[in-house]
Amino acid sequence: MAKKKDITRTKLFKMVQSFDEHDAKFRPSISDCREIWRNINRNVFNNELKMPSFRLVYTKAFWGECQGVLEDQTQVKMKINKSFLSKRLFINTMAHEMVHQWEWLTNENMTHGPQFFLWRDQLANYNITLSRCYRMKHYRLD
Numbered sequence: 838m839a840k841k842k843d844i845t846r847t848k849l850f851k852m853v854q855s856f857d858e859h860d861a862k863f864r865p866s867i868s869d870c871r872e873i874w875r876n877i878n879r880n881v882f883n884n885e886l887k888m889p890s891f892r893l894v895y896t897k898a899f900w901g902e903c904q905g906v907l908e909d910q911t912q913v914k915m916k917i918n919k920s921f922l923s924k925r926l927f928i929n930t931m932a933h934e935m936v937h938q939w940e941w942l943t944n945e946n947m948t949h950g951p952q953f954f955l956w957r958d959q960l961a962n963y964n965i966t967l968s969r970c971y972r973m974k975h976y977r978l979d
């Protein structure tokens with residue numbers, strides 16, 4: 838019988854817990870993006886995803902955006918907002934974009950449908966919230 842992994846001892850779980858929902862603003866660096874991406878990939882996606890290229894952008898249109906590379910189903914480009922309301926929101930956004938990355942790898946179809954929400958429970962184990970969109974004043978993330 839496989840030994841059940843104690844999620845609360847993973848680095849990902851500890852990282853998520855250490856940031857309060859209503860923390861101060863958070864401005865991620867590229868290495869913050871890579872670090873949280875790596876931990877989510879390891880714990881939730883079984884290391885099946887390939888490190889994307891990240892770009893930090895200033896925009897009021899979205900928190901994160903995932904774009905598949907047409908010539909290569911294993912590759913995506915992610916744009917991440919330069920400024921988040923909290924670190925939790927940054928982590929939730931990264932998880933959301935990573936589900937899109939998984940969708941791209943699996944069937945090149947990015948949705949917010951049942952296939953997208955297959956990951957909700959696994960992410961919830963780490964207190965990461967997967968939603969269709971996260972409020973952005975009058976804007977919404979997609």
Ligand SMILES: [Zn+2]
Pocket residue numbers: 933937948949969978979
């Ligand atoms: Zn989305």
